[in-house]
Amino acid sequence: MVGAARLPGAPMAWDLNRLPRISLHSTSLVRAPEVALEISRRTLLLLTANVSVFLLNGMWLDRLIICYQAVEDQLKICGFKRDADVFELFLSQKDLTEVIDLSRFKKLKYLWLQHNKLQGITFLTRNYCLVELYLNNNAIFDIGGLHSLPSLYLLLLHHNELTNIDATVRELKGMPNLKILTLHQNPLCQYKLYRLYIICHLPEVEFLDRKQVTEDERRAMITIFHHERTRIIQSIAFRGRVDASWNPRAPFKQKPAQRVPPGLSYCVALNR
Secondary structure, three states: OOOOOOOOOOOOOOOHHHOOOOOOOHHHHHHHHHHHHHHHHHHHHHHHHHHHHHHHHHHHHHHHHHHHHHHHHHHHHHOOOOHHHOOEEEOOOOOOOOOOOOOOOOOOOEEEOOOOOOOOOOOOOOOOOOOEEEOOOOOOOOOOOHHHOOOOOEEEOOOOOOOOHHHHHHHHOOOOOOOEEEOOOOHHHHOOOHHHHHHHHOOOOOEEOOEEOOHHHHHHHHHHHOHHHHHHHHHHHOOOOOOOOOOOOOOOOOOOOOOOOOOOHHHHHHHO
């Protein structure tokens, strides 16, 4: 009899070929109950490990099945009979923790997933036609994979668990069509100059956190995050008479000096 394959983290399978053989001699008969007890103990351990792995996999599969059923229900409601006909999916408030791969819907443009319990978005890798994505009110802490959505125009990510502002910006860079973005009510919003930082690194965004990006904000952003460029412009304009003592190279760690160039009243108000 071939021993059972060992699962990761599971105890070594009990090989029946290595068990002491029970003969008809009296000494072997005396040891038979002990051997049987050891077999039962090892078998129970192996079954317990297998059951644990099965339960974990079963929970994950149950979550995917719930999402699959929600997707199928939406296809019936909308009357879609072919995957190629699907251009929108409404999966909001479904209590979803996992989402099945949606790459089968090549022409998907609008996807509602708000008010669920999602933590990541790895299920969006080949939906190149996606234009609007609603992910607000989840538990998302990682947005890895969004950079593969070049057509995205609207992205709602507010009320999640995003903490790394640099990683978030890196993932959203290179999206020339992204015009509407929400990130408020995330931990990363506690950074000083958060709004100007996002405007600086995502200049294509026109509406941030439901507010239009103004020209004053863009000018303030250039002054703060492109200090060298601003210094050269001011040096030319004022014939070298420029106060170079203010250099906010670390906007999240230090406050600007008391003396600031003219026209930065809006930026100073943000820091108060």
